[in-house]
Amino acid sequence: MSNRLARTLSILGHPLLSLPVAALLLAGNDGAGATRLSVLALGLGVIAIGVMAYSHWQVRRNRWQHVDASDRGERRTLNRFLLALFSAAAVIAWMLSPQREFALGLGLSALLVAAAMLSARWCKLSLHVAFAMYAAMLLVQLSWLACATGVAFAGAVAWSRLVLARHVPRDLVAGAVAGLLAGIGFWRLLPFVAA
Template sequence: MSVAIIIALRLANRAGLAVLLTLLATVVVPMALLLFRGSRSGRWSDPDVSIRAERVRFYPCAIPISVMAVIALWLLRAPAFALRGAVVTLLLLVVAALVNFRIKLSLHALFAFYSAIILFVVQPLIGAIAFTVAVLVFWSRLYLGRHNLLEMLLGASLGLLGGLVTAW
């Protein structure tokens, strides 16, 4: 979604709208449906896919959704930064899936910090607010007992790295 926000902030024309709608159609809606249906059907216990063993069923569905977004943006001849963001998002999901064989990193922290870095480059004030929210997400996932400190640090670190690669 952070890539969609960048499109909206950087492109105020038809191309920007086309990219934004493409991201909504290929990533946001399919991922929301995946999470909703997965928790509703019992494939996983909650929309967060909080149990590591359940993520084994999540990633094989989420990664192709991300692949479709990359393909759609490439076919649309989207701006390089939008395509780069989609590719980095895909790579982050692949890394998270591989790491999941050992530990369950925090996808919440990963994407919160990823988005915050990108937003900071686009609009520093909004990015600073997003970074504050990311820190609160980090704290809340620890407080709720969804993750341990290592899982949170790994997710946040990957998100920061992905954000830097995407934004610069």
């Protein structure tokens, strides 16, 4: 039972789900029109499909054992792809959208991946936990209760990654700290990019 729950939490806490849900909740709370929400959802969907397609392509080419990219070499390849994807998406969002929040969020997502790459020598920073915590910190604009719920969810995702033996506690703490810093950075930088 605990493995099934852990697997479910790990899937629900996947970075391609947790961050987009937070972004859509924030955009909906901002009174964004249906068109803006649709464009945001479409952009996030394209990113998610791109990552899934890339992962499946690597497995089909027998370069990866599983789409989870748990092996060190698989993770390195995936992180390079994610860094390029988030960076390109941030630049495109910056150039095409008058609302700079999305570009800032994508840029900070790229920095989270870069942090995972830079810390790979010392730990396997959990991007699941990093993005779940980042999403939780973004929800502070909705309410403190939404943020606290997000932090509790990030804790549940951390537990799931530990139970599934994908990470050790050091990796989870590193991910939580990175996500926390990205969330704080978003709110500190937002007045400068929105101006």
